[in-house]
Amino acid sequence: MVKKMFKSHKKHVMKNSENVIELENVSMDFYSRDEKVDNLKEFFVRLVKGKLERKRVRILENVSFELKKGESIALIGHNGAGKSTLLKIISDIYEPTEGIVRTHGVVAPLLNLGAGFDYEASGKENVYLNCAILGYSKKELEHKYKEIVEFSELEEHMNIPLKNYSSGMVARLGFAIAIDVEPSILLVDEILSVGDENFRRKCAKKIDELRQKGVSFVIVSHNMDQVKKLCQKALWIENSHVMGYGEVNEICEKYESYCAEIRKKIAEEEKRKAKEAKRLAEEAEKE
Numbered sequence: 001m002v003k004k005m006f007k008s009h010k011k012h013v014m015k016n017s018e019n020v021i022e023l024e025n026v027s028m029d030f031y032s033r034d035e036k037v038d039n040l041k042e043f044f045v046r047l048v049k050g051k052l053e054r055k056r057v058r059i060l061e062n063v064s065f066e067l068k069k070g071e072s073i074a075l076i077g078h079n080g081a082g083k084s085t086l087l088k089i090i091s092d093i094y095e096p097t098e099g100i101v102r103t104h105g106v107v108a109p110l111l112n113l114g115a116g117f118d119y120e121a122s123g124k125e126n127v128y129l130n131c132a133i134l135g136y137s138k139k140e141l142e143h144k145y146k147e148i149v150e151f152s153e154l155e156e157h158m159n160i161p162l163k164n165y166s167s168g169m170v171a172r173l174g175f176a177i178a179i180d181v182e183p184s185i186l187l188v189d190e191i192l193s194v195g196d197e198n199f200r201r202k203c204a205k206k207i208d209e210l211r212q213k214g215v216s217f218v219i220v221s222h223n224m225d226q227v228k229k230l231c232q233k234a235l236w237i238e239n240s241h242v243m244g245y246g247e248v249n250e251i252c253e254k255y256e257s258y259c260a261e262i263r264k265k266i267a268e269e270e271k272r273k274a275k276e277a278k279r280l281a282e283e284a285e286k287e
Contacts, residue, residue, distance in 0.1 A: 014102050014104055015102070016066065016068075018068045018069060019066050019067060019068055019069075019102075019104070020067055020068065020069050020103065020104050020105055020184055020185050020216045021065075021066060021067040021090060021102065021103050021104075021185060021216065021218070022066045022067075022100075022101075022102040023063055023064050023065050023066070023090075023099065023100070023101055023102075024064050024099055024100040025062045025063070025064055025098065025099040025100070026060060026062070026063045026064070026086075026089060026096045026098070026099030026100070026101060027058065027060055027061050027062055027063070027096060027097050027098040027099055028058070028059045028060040028082070028085055028086075028089060028094065028096050028097050029056050029057065029058050029059065029097040030056075030057050030059055031055065031056055031057070058240055059082045059085050059240055060082045060085060060086060060089075060096075060237070060240050061240045061241050061242075062099070062241075062242070063082075063086060063099070063235075063237070063242055064099075064242070064245075065233075065235050065245055067185075067216050067218070067233070068216070069184075069214055069216055070211065070214045070215070070216060071216055071217075071232050071233060072211055072216065072217035072218075072219060072230055072231040072232055072233070073217070073218055073219070073231055073232070073233040073234065073235060074219050074220075074221060074227040074230070074231040074233070074234045074235070074248060074252075075087070075218065075219070075220045075234075075235050075237060076220075076221070076222075076224075076227065076234055076235070076236050076237070076251070076252065076255050077236055077237040077238050077243070077255070078238065081237040081238050081239065081240065082237050082240050083189075083220045083237055084189055084220060086237070087109065087187045087189055087218060087220060088109075089101060090103065090107070090109075090185075090187060090218060091107055091109035091187050092107070093109070103185060104184070105183070105184025105185055106183040106184045106185070107183060107184070107185045107187065108178050108179075108183035108185070108186050108187065109187040109189075110174075110175060110178050110179075110186065110187060110188050110189065117130075117162055117170065117173075117174070118162070119161065119162040119163040120161055120162075120163060121161065121162065122158060122159050122160060122161055122162070123154060123157055123158040123159070123160060123162060123165070123173060124145070124158040124159060126162060126173070127144075127145050127148050127149070127158075127173070127177065128141060128145065130177050131144050131145070131148075131177070144180060147176075147180055148173075148176045148177055148180055149176075151176040151179075151180075151202075151206070152172045152173045152175075152176035153172070153199065154169060154172065154173060157169065172199065175203060179206055179207075179210065183215060184215065184216065185215070185216045185217075185218070186207070186210065186215055186216070186217050186218075187217075187218050188207070188217060188218070188219045188220065188221075189220045204226070204229075204230070207230060208230070211230070217230065217231070219231060224252050224255075224256060227248060227252060228248055228249060228252055231248045232247070232248055233245070233246065233247065233248055233251075234246070234247075234248040234251035234252055234255075235251070236251050236254065236255050238258075243255075243258075
């Protein structure tokens with residue numbers, strides 16, 4: 001439910017009173033089965049006999065950073081690097097295997113927009129339901145409803161069940177509800193691609209307004225131009241490890257150089273393979 005989307009707590013005493021997030025040597029392990037179990041009976045037989053093998057996979061290794069009130073940090077890196085996992089650790093969805101996480105204030109994770117919606121209910125009913133769960137009074141509900149609908153640009157669709165919405169429409173409504181909470185920390189996972197170009201600019205503008213009000217952001221994005229515009233800091237994660245942490249332009253430049261080098265190596269390898277294939281074809285013709 002949406003109630004779990006927001007939290008306000010202090011898991012550990014902040015070392016620096018100016019910080020809203022502090023991570024110390026955070027590591028995260030997931031476990032997977034090495035062998036395939038075809039049916040439930042076989043699963044329980046192996047479980048009883050102690051023959052279910054689990055493989056430990058380290059998703060994050062010794063991640064540390066801190067963020068002050070009003071600052072924004074971008075988590076950058078290739079897909080599968082562990083960025084989204086880190087957001088879920090900060091939002092308290094996952095508990096880290098090792099390390100300490102400190103947050104201060106209301107944390108709003110925009111990780112899976114619309115996750116708490118009732119798809120049989122209308123857009124209007126979902127807005128009222130979510131706002132009621134968040135503790136708004138009846139008077140506040142009317143005002144909030146107008147603001148949310150206006151921002152989402154879904155006025156003509158609010159009486160339609162959500163099951164008839166496109167995924168983009170659901171995300172827009174979820175984003176409009178989430179940002180209306182005015183949190184202390186906003187966790188953003190690639191949701192700035194929601195909607196058309198005009199709506200994306202509107203989202204970016206709203207985020208900038210919240211940042212100027214002192215809201216702190218942790219943003220996952222592959223759009224380096226967007227990252228440089230919205231963030232002061234960047235944390236580069238690659239293969240579960242921190243490759244760089246610091247001023248956003250400096251870290252993004254290192255990451256882009258790294259990506260360019262990888263693309264160069266891939267192009268060289270493809271060129272080598274094509275040359276080898278051509279050589280083998282010519283030798284086959286001679287035979």
